[in-house]
Amino acid sequence: MQDLEIYVRDLDPARLAMWLEANFDQLLVPLTPFGNKPGLYKGEGRYADNLVRISVYADAFGKHFSSVVIEGDSLPWNTDxxxxxxxxxxxxxxxxxxxxxxxxxxxxxxxxxxxxxxRGEQLAVWN
Known part of the structure; x- marks a missing residue:
């Protein structure tokens, strides 16, 4: 099982949905609030005939960044x-x-x- 995680600043849910739809063969379950946990959203997709689980944790790193976790046996990317x-x-x-x-x-x-x-890609300390 592959597990990728990125952090998105000031996440726009509509743009995130567009990105997911463009990269997976099918978005089976759109991101929806999960249980009683505020800021947690779950969804499912399909890629290369495998189920993909998507989790979004709003405000995961301060109030500006949301964590997007994508898990599956086959994903469109090999690394974070x-x-x-x-x-x-x-x-x-x-x-x-x-x-x-x-x-x-x-x-x-x-x-x-x-x-x-x-500004491009660069290695930086988080703060």
Whole structure:
């Protein structure tokens, strides 16, 4: 199972839905509020004949960033960065993702993230 996660600044739900619809063979369940948890949205899609689960956690990193988690046996992207690049093309807002080297227990202040925005792609400390 593949698990990709990106962080989207000031997420526009309509643009997110357009991006998902453009990249999956089918959007089976549009993003809808999940249970009694405010800010949690779940959806499902299909890609290469496999089920894809989509979760959005609004305000996941402060009040400006939402986490978008995409899980499935087959996805249109192989890495968080590939997913972030694709999202940037449609969403046209700052996208961040892990560079993939951070391990649990590593000092957070040393952690670098990919930041994609109108200035390009660069590794940066989150704050």
């Amino acid at each position: 960065l590939e997913c972030a690049r694709s999202a940037w093309q449609t969403l046209q807002t700052e996208i961040r993702c892990s560079q993939g080297e951070w391990q649990e227990g590593d000092p957070v202040q040393d952690e670098k993230w990919w930041r994609l925005d109108d």
